[in-house]
Amino acid sequence: MAEDDTEMRDEDAVEEEHMMYGHGTMTEEELNEKYPNRPHNHSKTLPFHDLFLTLFNPLNENKKKPTGPVTARKKQGPHGPHTSPNEIRRAIIERFISRWRKEVGNDIYPAFRLIVPEKDRDRGMYGLKEMILGKLLIRVMKINKNSEDGYNLLHWKLPGVKSTSAMAGDFAGRCFEVISKRPMRTTPGDMTIAEVNELLDRLSVAQKEENQRPIIEEFYKRMNAEELMWLIRMILRQMKVGATEKTIFDIWHPDAENLFNISSSLRRVCWELYDPDVRLEGDDRGICLMQCFQPQLAAFQMRSMEQMVAKMNQTEDDPTFWIEEKLDGERMQLHMVEDDEVPGGMRFGFWSRKAKDYTYLYGNGFLDENAALTRHIKDAFNDGVRNVILDGEMITWDPREDTMVPFGTLKTAALSEQKNPFSTGNRPLYRVFDCLYLNDVNLTRYTLRKRREALVASITSIHRRMEIHEYHEARQASEIEPLLRQVVAEASEGLVLKNPRSEYRLNERNDDWIKVKPEYMTEFGEALDCVVIGGYYGSGNRGGKLSSFLCGLRVDDIHVSQGANPQKCWSFFKVGGGFAAGDYAEVRHRTEGKWFDWDVKNPPKEWIELGGQDRQYERPDVWIKPEDSIVISVKAASVAPTDQFRTGLTLRFPRFKKLRVDKDWKSALSVNEFHALKSRAEDEKKDKQFKVDDARRKRSGRKRKREVIIQGQEDDVKTPYAGPATKVFEGLNFLIVTEALKPVKKSKADLEQLVKANGGNVVASEKDPSTIIIADRNLVKVASLQKRDERNIVRPPWLIDCVKQSELDIGRPSLLLPFEPHHLFYTRTSEAGKYDHNIDEYGDSYARDVTADELLALFNRMPAKITHDYDSAEVLEQLNEHGHELDAMPGCMFHGLTVYCEGGVTAEARRLLEFADGRIAKSLTDSELTHVVVPKDSPKLRDVRKAVSSNKEQPRIVTEAWVVDSWQEKTLLDEEREHSSP
Template sequence: MSDEPTEVEMQDGEAVEEEHMMYGHGNMTEEELNSKYPNRPHNHSKTLPFHELFLTLFNPLNENKKKPTGPVVARKKQGPHGPGHAPNEIRRSIIDRFISRWRKEVGNDIYPAFRLIVPEKDRDRAMYGLKEMTLAKLLVRVMKIDKNSEDAQNLLHWKLPGVKSSSAMAGDFAGRCFEVISKRPMRTTPGDMTIAEVNELLDRLSVAQKEENQRPIIEQFYTRMNAEELMWLVRMILRQMKVGATEKTIFDIWHPDAENLFNISSSLRRVCWELYDPQFRLEGDNRGINLMQCFQPQLAAFQMKSMEQMVSRMNPTEEDPVFWIEEKLDGERMQLHMMEDDETPGGMRFGFWSRKAKDYTYLYGNGFEDDNAALTRHVRPAFNEGVRNIILDGEMITWDPKEDAAVPFGTLKTAAISEQQNPFSDGNRPLYRVFDCLYLNDVNLTRYTLRKRREALNMSISSIHRRLEVHEYQEAQSASQIEPLLRQVVAQSTEGLVLKNPRSMYRLNERNDDWIKVKPEYMTEFGEALDCIVIGGYYGSGKRGGFLSSYMCGLRLDDEYVQQGANPQKCYSFFKVGGGFSADDYRQMRHLTEGKWHDWDPKKPPIDWVELAGGDRQYERPDVWIKPEDSVVIAAKAAQVTSSDQFRTGVTLRFPRFKKIKNDKDWKSALSLGEFLQLKFKVEEEQKDKQFKVDDERRKTRSRKRKKEVEIQGQNDNATTSYAGPATKVFDGLSFFIMTEAAKPIKKTKAELEQFVKSNGGNIVASEKDSSTILIADRNLVKVASLRKDDKRNLIRPSWLIDCVKQSELDVGRPSFLLPFEPQHLFYTASAEAGKFDDNVDEYDDSYAKDVTPEELLALFDRMPLTVGDGSDPSQILDQLNEHEHELDSLPGWMFHGTKIYCSDMAPELMRILAFAGGDVVESLEEDELSHVVVPKDSARLKEIRKAVSTRRKVPRIVTPLWVTDSWQERTRLDEERKLLRIPLWNVANTQAGYAPA
């Protein structure tokens, strides 16, 4: 018998060696890993080649997310596998196939692959300290190309259109890397690096930090990978994968409890090592949060259209109609863990984690006697006697003891470091505001109601003034109680409010209606418009990649600065604006400024022309700049002025929006710093005399005109139905046997249904004998039960009849057609036709053939899983937009947010656009805080409307329907001035005397 090792033994040995390589350079030794994870799986073979990730997983997923084309009605769910395969099914199949292959060819330890597939969820590997610019510099040096060459400039200025580069790559750094590397690859075919080797090098890269240590590692990648491999590697380093599937989908296919375990632990390692066996299920305490294990916290839903709607989502009952109102804090979400520990000085050990699972214990302290703690050394008295362990949820904010006020977000870490160094100074300090208790003395409280959790919090915690405080709340029972508190929020310039349902449990990593954010909105803009000079430009990314998509505006200095030696054209940075530009506006901006832009050189900033905030840090640094004499003046409007250290003026505009180019003005007539400060002072004085009014009415659910009842002609000429709309011929030539009444969506008796069918061209019969007769039923009566037992015919719900007629009315002027049956239309489906109608809706049950109502759309949203076709995480997208609210302008559903609009003589499809895009379409000119009236310029009602609105305190803008259509086409709300139907100045007394304005 040979002494040579067998192939299996060789594979096992290689797998052990590879595992040691992967896990031998981390924070824990192999012995420590075995101790902490005694049952962790071990692979029997080496990991797959790195390129298999994108060849068999990423690329197929990205191909799958491409939308099918073709007529909507005829389109069926399809994908690479042909008709009948929904994109969601194909996506799951691709992932499942990869996981199955890994188990078979490698083993049950999939952690090495998951670290690269969802790198943004890997908390075990430290951040690399590498952004696009740093990576670009490293690659330029590694490829040994001249930093002034075209390719080097294309990398270093990746947002700019390339000199000889594909415009599609502008704004896509990884794509730009692929483009440049492809010209000088060390390999033209995929390399031989395994997933384990890539992980080992990435671990080294994460601890290298300094460029001289990082460069050799990047060189190894460059010599062993081709251009496509390096492109995906760059995405992993930047943690911007977008592979066509979310981690929720990947977790769910790996193990049914994977998402839950990640939510309670924030540990990708645990998800892979504890749930490698699909037959094993988490039970009992293993499904809940645990001490010293960071979890994913509950999040608040975004504001809804009306206060009443938000209050209704609190699920009030007659016995308990109460909801809670808390101030929304402007800080960093933080969870505090405390437990008994004899080895920690003071007897208690602390842990602090942010919402993104970053460990901040080093900053706030690990114990009561931690001399380097910014918080824990001050809070021993906060924990009442008997508290052995606890987990708190709250917000860490910056507090200014001198002003006794919170400091705006962005200064927290600086304040904490200062407190570490000088713990008893009167400088800014961190303050922890606690609003929830989730764990107390070995009991998981997330399954208890918020009211019970609050009781536990009050029993266990006492506030320490301006160090650790229990966050206050107010009880309320009606929407009217919210407005006064919002007024206080406006007066105090704080973040807003959060409504909470005291009957709700704590739901990890969910953004649901149990908590809802409410932010104030002001009813007056800061002036009509500000005429400011454009001094800088920013290249866009994605769809706006390759050209300037937003601009920096500045305020020119006044004569007193010029007398002191300043350049007369010098400007201070003031604000950035990117919303409100149409394609024509961009073209005009390019035409007026072409050839006049200068690249911004951080080493030699144009300080004599443009001055930014931050000194050498150059806050809000533009990609290019322009001299005022070569530039243009634009009019911009905004909601308010707010303090900011990011702009040299010390203030900036909140939600600025482009209005128009002022071709009649040059830089000398643009707004100066002194003129703006005078205007600001004047506005503030005026506002002191006014009471801020929050737009509660605007948020009320849009009321709809009641359609008159339609008389149905048939056997009983007096019979009517509550359904409104013209009679159609949609049922011509069809026979119906109606066996029951309709329960929903509109309640109708059997007789009313028969009349309804007749009025729309159908024929009513008294039996089911003819196989072509359509059978209608909504209840399991004797006859219906008999037909179901026979299992030969489909039974259709009355809702299908109503949907067919409604759709026919919407398609007025076009040939009527019957809607295909959808699963929701079937009361019973014969076995022979099971699944036949599934392809008439998408994977979320959204119809391909009929328009949905707002109510149906909300129901669809409720049923949708949190998956997105492009692989992005919806919760993360919303969070990012919430942090940068001006970016919401680019969302079609936000375009007319904040408007209250009355429409006259307007096509229904335009009204639907307004409503879909966030506008509040009302049916009366008498509505309070009406902001716009949309009316054709040749409307017979125009004179009447002008007279009606001229007496209002705040006259709404009267615009033509082109304002709606053009804004929708440009995907941004255009300024109203372009489509304005101007109202001449008119004396109110004359109007009241009966003289109509012209």
């Protein structure tokens, strides 16, 4: 197809391609050699403005379509009746791609570089952020930086001067406002996508302002305001077009996402997969040497340690799982391959999780004199290792204290090590936890245990330079907590649980790797009362308004020099979560007219000290004198060291609780008072357990009656055996050969009691042909029965499903469920396929009610009609790791809360709790219970308080108004305000 395209190409297309690819990092000849079958367009690329007129704008309009709180409302629209937004999104992208193939050709790489610029690793960074771009535009448009428009560009987060401030918080939108007043063009320009790419390539290598300015001027002359707005979003790599790269990749080619995962190369996705009918096969689907891939990621912890361990797929023969310390560094993959042209004979490559090449920093060979790492690790690779790919974490190590340094100093340490390789200062240390490729063999399909064997056989640890990361082998959930306590005491991040029987899955989060982070109990009482000393303007819906605040600690007399301002404060933390609209209004009312713009050249040092001294870390947009300010009460998860705030410490995940109108700056928390509070809390915390500890230890004492499970799969209710619960097994004989392994483990004795409790008989022999044989493992007895091929062997879940369905059908005759294919461990040859008709094509049962988990599994097995446009786990991780609160997002507002709803609570409140990521408890004795919701003026309040009085952790008792008001305000409100139950 590529050859045919070449024959049909016009001269403009050939010239355009030479323009785009003739001045990059590779010459056109090198490109032809590396990609001999790459496609060539037969015509010129589309006009640049077609990108937003036919793709971006329609996608954004579709994104604005209203959806309900649970499911998307389907509307009559131009794409047909009852078309969902997801289907419309796909149709828009498909239409653009189809047009490109028809009018331009099969090389869509020029367009994709602009559609998903954040995935383009071939073009370097521009070195341009909002402030620098604003200054460049001011010079290009020849406007005064102190004019209204100049001020608006340089202070894009602030409300515009004499402006509606609709674009506050949106830099590209603010640029559109300013450029629209003085455009060089009022209609879209004539630049093609190829021409824009060629200029952006030049911009990425220009770096210095004097070289960048002529390029920006060229764009300004040839584009109208809307074109420039989208161009700026491409430069900032902040597109937000209403569709993710996953959706776009999937529509381009079914293997596109997989190829990007193993290569991190947008160029390869476009040039190797231009024909949807040609699929990746064999080695093309796996990782390769010197080719960056998207690594496997760890999932978030679940409700309890037992549940996490249950996800490790333990078996009776191999019940182990591994526990590793979670390192606070930068995920890094190391590639090493033999190369005679490199001094030392080995060539290295280093890439981060985001595919950034760090080879220049850590070294390209053993003899690289500018290497921060490779010149120290020649003895790390055992004899016979010709090539290898390692996965690990690059951390900062302090050799003087022999301890890990918190994240944020890695690059500084590496640069220092480059200059002075034998200093005693901080240095990079590479901790290796996986081996994915060894001597031309891709190991990703091997189990973690096998990969570990390969790692140990090929690598020898070099002390405090490159070390194999240790792990602890465990069998029980109770083994996790002591290790968690230990790593937290050493100021580590937490733990990672790993399944040693698992394969390596690129760019995926699953239950094979699970992160465990400690959630502290309240350390400092209910809240800290701190004075507000600064404010930050928001973006999006909060653009042009103060949306978060800088809080400080009063400087005590011993810290204040003679004659200094007694109101002086040190910056301590920023808080933006938990404020309702009414709270913002109250803050505005009490502080209106009292704010001052922060002057970088003349900061108010007599009032406020920031972190970083002259660097002014976390400087606010505006500041306020403590005597004119307010005191707010906040609660937080814990305290962490930092250099970003003057106190040297800050709060992790602070949340606004209430406005302390009864306090002024003099009664707010001081530096000394906080340190005393912290010291006392640390002493008290030593003997307390973490909130995450959910281990249910067996109690010794009086002998109990034997327990039997008489309910279904998820929430097993245990009760002493007291005769039949249902009559579903009445008159039937059962031979129980093995225990149950899935979906939950149950012993053989438990299964026998389950049969008896529901009217059945347990026998010791299968001689009676009517006896139902139950087994879940291939023991000698089971293998013998299979060999005879005379009887079906049924899995234990069929017993549980029968009991569960009978309990749901109370009042009706108890009927056995027909067998479904997954119910049978072995089906005799004469009945092969007999039970397939008991389920539909996706595995949905015709005879029983499926659980929520089963329904989700069914949906996952169905062919993808709608593509999800985001990885929810990745979004949560980014929020968590960057210090944002999950409850700041309406869809995750009740994340981490376990709530019991008393009778009388409305269905609306229950739906909101579940929709916004809360878990509904089934009883007041739930060990994870955090809240109890009661109707207003509930007569059962006294009974509720009595019922929860013995709980280890006392839940908050609130009215359902707290749920509804939090949803309306789009933030988790404090429980003790008007929402608490009297």
